[in-house]
Amino acid sequence: MRKTIIAPSVLSANLSCLLEDSRNVIDQGADWIHLDVMDGHFVPNLSFGPPVIKSLRDGISDVFFDCHMMVSHPWNWVEAVKKAGGSGYTFHIETTPEESQFFGLLNDIRAKGMKTGIALKPGTQLSEMLYDGIRRGLIDMVLIMTVEPGFSGQKFMADMMEKVRSLRRDFPELNVEVDGGVKVENIDIVADAGANVIVSATGVFEHPNPREAIRVMRESIDS
Ligand code: DX5
Ligand code: ZN
Incomplete structure (x- = not known):
């Protein structure tokens, strides 16, 4: 059975007390911490790194x-993120149009002991290469x-x-x-489509009661 996972992104936390805010959100019921690494090139913003x-x-x-x-060159950061303590490594499919690079990177992430994830920007469609990776058991998660x-x-x-609906139907x-x-406010739409990692x-x-927000999200996905 697939699990419901609530993964708050600390991009909205107070970055001057990131550790405290991350601990708090775990205490409030979150399962994972979602860490947004940005290089100012793949996206027009900078955040943080290893x-x-x-x-x-x-x-x-x-x-x-x-x-x-x-990031535009995800193959450059696998080792550093693993060493820093990363558990899952999700890269954007737009950065690896060549199959050899795509599968090579997936294998490298696994070889270094992390879970693999593939992210798709809004304008990117599900593709045969993605489906092939999932069918071959190389992809642990797809991020829409x-x-x-x-x-x-x-x-x-x-x-x-x-x-989301197509992926859930097929896998x-x-x-x-x-x-x-x-x-x-929109978690029911996400739940209905079949997403399980939020x-x-x-x-x-920014919810007045983060514990309650996490509880409501979990309940919606679980039901
Ligand atoms: C956006 C990041 C998100 C972001 C989500 O590029 O990938 O993880 O922090 O923020 P909200 O939930 O506020 O849209
Ligand atoms: Zn993110």
Whole structure:
């Protein structure tokens, strides 16, 4: 049975007390911490990289760090993210158009002991290469972006649920993650489409009661 996973993105946390905010959100019921790494090239924003992940790992030993790599050269950071304490490494399919590069990177991530994830921007469709990777058992999770990657606090794109629905129909046990604009107000749409891994930044950190936001999200996905 696939599990419901709530993975708050700390991009909306107070970055000056990232460790404390991350611990709090775990105490409030979150399963994973979603870490948005941005290079100012693949997306028009900069966030943080392996040194910050390492500092966080030094303070939190046993939680899954879901690293969302919004970078143009994801093959350059596998080793550093693993060493820093990353648990899952999700790269964008747009960065590896060649099959050899795509499968090579998946194998490298696995060889280094992390879970593999593939992210799709809103304008990117499900493809034969992606399906091939899933069927071959090389992909642990597919991340469907529901905003253009780069910033927290954007509006949820409900039309992305088509992709979530297709993946869920074709792969009942696959981890399907949604990221961007997900909140208590639209969680039922995400649940209905079949996503089971929920990323939310502002929807958790700016909710007056984050514990309650996480509870409502989990209940919706579970039911
Ligand atoms: C956007 C990031 C998201 C972001 C989500 O590029 O990948 O993880 O932090 O923020 P919200 O939930 O506020 O849209
Ligand atoms: Zn993200």
